[in-house]
Amino acid sequence: MSVGTMLMQLGKGMISTTEIFFLTLLFSLPLGLFVSFGRMSKNGLLRGISKFYISIMRGTPLMLQLLVVYFAPYYLFGLNLRGYRFPAIILAFSINYAAYFAEIYRGGIESMPVGQYEAARVLGYNKLQTFVKIILPQVIKRIMPSITNETITLVKDTSLAFVLAHAEMFTLAKQIAAKETSMAPLMAAGVFYYIFNFIVAFSMERIEKALNYYR
C-alpha cells in the first residue's frame, strides 16, 4: 500500500473521529449542565441519582461503557437494532463526558460569590434570568481551562470506539498496521491526533482570550 492510499484511508477515519468528537460535545455539554443541576438539587432523591450516575460514569472504564451501551439492548431486551453501532458510540461517549462536565459545571457554579445572586435578586431578576444572564457567562469563563482539558482528552478517547469496530481513525490505523506489518500507519495516526488537538487547544485559547475582556 502506498503512503498516499494509507493517508487517504486514515483521512476517512479522521472524518469519522471528528464526527464522534463534535457529536459528543454537542450532546454532553448541555446534558452535563442538567446533571450538575441534579447534583446540586435541593431534592435529595434527584441529588442521589445524579451522584450515583456520576460515580458510575467516572468509576468504570469508558471502553466497558461502550460495550454495555452497544450490547445491552440485545442481551437485556432481545432487541436486534439495525444501524445501532454509531448511535451507541455517540450515546456512550455523551453520557460519559456529561458526568465529567457536570462536575466541572458544579465547581464553576459553586465558586460564584453569593453576592452576584443577591444583587440579581434585589434588582428583580428572576431565577432563570439570574442564571442565564449573570451566573452562566461568568461560570463559562471560570471553567474554560477545565473544559479545554476534557475536550483534549475526548479527542484521544475517540480511539476507544475501536472496541465496537467502528471505522474511526485508530481502528483503521490498527488494521492497516496489521495488514502491512508496519508501524507507519500508527505513527501517522499519532500525527493526526496531535494536529487535531493542536487545533482544539488553539481554538480554546482563542475563546479564553475573547472572554478576557473582563476580570
Added chain:
Amino acid sequence: MENNTNVLLEINHMCKGFEGLDVIKDISLSVKEGEVVSIIGPSGSGKSTLLRCATMLERMEGGELIYLGKKAVWEENGKCVYAGKAQLREIRKNFGLVFQNFNLFPHYSVMKNITDAPVSVDGVSKGEAKKRAESLLQQLGLSDKADAYPYQLSGGQQQRVSIARALALQPKILFFDEPTSALDPELTGEVLKVIRQLAKEHMTMIIVTHEMQFARELSDRIIFMDQGVIMEQGTPEEVFSSDKERVRDFIGKFQA
C-alpha cells in the same frame, strides 16, 4: 406633619435567629417618605441582618414587613408567611440596595450594569434605560466610564456605579449596607458625597454605617442597635447626647 407624610416602610416585631442565636429581637421601625435613617452600632449587633431581612435577602422568623401599606411578610399561627411570588416582585420594586462590596456584574460594562435590570426586569425601552443611565452617570461624575468594566474602576467608582444601578430602577427607598466599609478614606469621601447629594434630593434612605460623623450630619434619625435590639433612637443630637452608657461608649470611641 406626622399624619400627612407617607410611611414607606413598616417593620413590626421582626425576629431573626441563626442556629439558636437571636440576632434580631422584636424590632419595630417605620420609615417615612424623604427620611434618612442611619443604623449604627457595634459589629454583630444585628444591623446588617436587619437590613437583609428588610430587603428579603434573609428570611425573617417573626413579625411583619410592610412596604407602602402592602404586606410582604406577616405572621400566621406564630409563623412568618411571605406574600406570593408576583406580589413580592411588585413589592421589591419599591426598594434598592447598595452592598458593602458593590456586587457589580463583572462581565457587564458600566452602562450595561445600569441599564440591564430596567430593560429585562421592568420592561423599560432600551433608549429610555440608556437615557436614565446617562443622566445618572453624569450626576455621579462617571460619564466617561460608561464603557468601562468594573475591574477597571476604583472601589469608590464601583460603589457609585452600584448606586446608579440601584437608582436606575427608580426605587422609593434605598438601603445601604455599610457602603464605605470596603473603601479607603479618600474613596469613602466620594461615595459619601453622592449619598449627601441624594439626601438633598429627599431620597428616602436607610443606611447601615460606621461613619459616625456622616450619620450625624446627614440623618433625620439615628438608630443605635446592640445585641439585636434598638437601644436608642432619635435625632442625631438625641442619640449623640444619649445618657445610656453603652451608646456613649460606642460613639465616644469614634470621636476620640
